[in-house]
Amino acid sequence: MVSRVIPVDNFDLVIFGGTGDLARRKILPGLFRRYCAGQIPEDAQIIGAARSDEGDEGFRKLVGDAVREFGGGRHCEDGTLENFLERVKYVRVDAMGDDGWEELQGRLRLGVVKAFYFSVGPSLFGALAERLRSFGLADDDSRVVVEKPFGHDLETARALNATLAQHFKEEQIYRIDHYLGKETVQNLMAVRFGNMLFEPLWNSQYVDHIQITVAETVDVGGRGGYYDKSGAMRDMVQNHLMQLLCLIAMEPPARFEPDAVRDEKLKVIRALDPVDYHHIARGQYAADDDQPGYRVHVGDPRSKTESFVALKCHISNWRWAGTPFYLRTGKKLRGRGSEIAVVFKDAPHSIFGDEAGRHNNILAIRLQPDEGMTLGVTIKEPGPGGMRLIDVPLDMSFAEALGAEAEDVPDAYERLIMDVIRGNQTLFMRGDEVEAAWAWTDPIIEGWNRRGEVPKPYDAGSSGPEDALMLMHRDGRKWREIKA
CATH class of the missing domain: 3.40.50.720 (NAD(P)-binding Rossmann-like Domain)
Known part of the structure; x- marks a missing residue:
């Protein structure tokens, strides 16, 4: 095709x-x-x-x-x-x-x-x-x-917006976040709002929890000076992960038009509860036998900046009340990948008995690498010997499904720049979105500074600090594996 x-x-x-x-x-x-x-x-x-x-x-x-x-x-x-x-x-x-x-x-x-x-x-x-x-x-x-960065905190974001507003109207300003230009991110809206299969189930009655992961295997590289002033919270959560959270959680807009979409995203940000500090895990990758650690890379032996962060968030609205959203991002991890996983609840009653085990459906949306979607479905294991259940994936890679080689799928920047020329702001952040995201993020960072918290060290090539695993284990859940 x-x-x-x-x-x-x-x-x-x-x-x-x-x-x-x-x-x-x-x-x-x-x-x-x-x-x-x-x-x-x-x-x-x-x-x-x-x-x-x-x-x-x-x-x-x-x-x-x-x-x-x-x-x-x-x-x-x-x-x-x-x-x-x-x-x-x-x-x-x-x-x-x-x-x-x-x-x-x-x-x-x-x-x-x-x-x-x-x-x-x-x-x-x-x-x-x-x-x-x-x-x-x-x-x-x-x-x-x-x-980006669209400011360093709420105060600087407001100042930056005010500076731009002196010379340009809001409809002329395109705040670019390349994550929103990814094919899979846009397909997320098509899957949600173009299929009756999913939208009726997209709420707290049927969804157990949602995981959003952006994992990197690289270190801070040549960005050490900038990164040590920002950290994972400012560099990734406040913008990239926040935008993914908005798209997965927002209400259907009346039309697929810039302000209609961005109005619904803004409602999600404003409905986010403050995050309890017990529901946050911070980490900093340590040195190993072959590679120096974070503090060497940024040139500060006492740095308290996080290279990993995980959070448990809640959205106080009718659709999502009681459904936790788990966010995590970090550098020098076991694998590289960005994924949104919608984990549906178990069936309320299993007619097959305890020996069949507990099974739930998971819709995994891969943003990178190999953009695509996987839906986990429970079936009977082939063969005699009773009703034994197993989970199998219905897997779709966009490059394969659409009959196009990977190089033919437009890069995020390609798509977004063409949207600028068309005058389409749907996939760009509005000024009030940016400020609302900082208003939610700033108290988290201020809490760390006030308590003098130091990020927990974690091994390079691991899945992050132990605190992040406990964040899920306390709730009887577990992170999806980051493949190497």
Whole structure:
């Protein structure tokens, strides 16, 4: 099955920080893949803007190298890459001064969609926004894309939103979270709201609990300076896991439209109960025989920042009252994977007797790797000897089910950037969503600091600290295994 590609309107896309790591690894290769798919108009412009003096040819070389390294080897030898690079330009711009802005303004065209991607640190957002307006580059139809972190806490998030609001309307601001661009995340809404099979069961009467896991095998790497000021709670829970929680728990919106969807997500965040400190596990990966631990990686032998966190959360509304949501994320764990598991309750009575065991259905939604879904179903074990029950999976990998190779499935950044050009904000966070998420997160972090808590060490390559296992065991439950 070949997916239908819908071209977008003609556009000029300016990438501030166009020579940076995110642009090289994700944004530019993603745009090239969309060009290969026939989704980008032939005369669209992609303009890199940064402080270095690259020039058009220097930037084209950088883009070509990035595509060859991170673009999956798509159509690099048949002239397609050269054709794409003809649409790539560069302007040297001083974000904090006046240099380069008039030249950039002269490169932009009238009558096309104009989008500005802030692939820079939040400290530059205000300066860029102000200059886009003062030099006449942006108008009331332009769009700006901002990357996380959207603040460090509620106070800074409000200040950041206020700064952007001085120059752009909310409907022009696209706060990008690449998790929301994943095929499986969007399919979560299709499964819930497009199938009568699941939606009637999607509540506390039938769901025992829900697990949301984002596990990484890597360490903090070159992000140690940033990460040690943020930790797993700020870096992952406040945004990525919070968004997954909203999509799994929200009420059906009246329409699949940006504000209708985001209104329902906001209701979930505001219905979240404060988290009891007994329902939180924090960890920090320790050194092993071959590798240094977290504190060496961040250069602070007394760091109290968590590289792992697990929480038990409750949502106080009619649909989910009494159903716990277990969230966990961490680095240097046994396996790499992101998964949402909806664990349904046992049948109220087993007609097969105790020897058949207890069985429940689990809908596991895999976000990465191998995006897809698995539904566990209880059947009779084949063969004679009585009614013995076993659980078997009904498994669907999107790449296999849709008849497409993995490289043909659009990357999250590809999909989200095209949504920016279309003017579709459904998969982007609204300002009040961000502030509500921080309002729930801040008291948890403040509680750790007030009590002087130190994260528990855990072995690299394990499933995290013992406290996280106990978080489930106390409730008679267990985490799903993170496969190596």
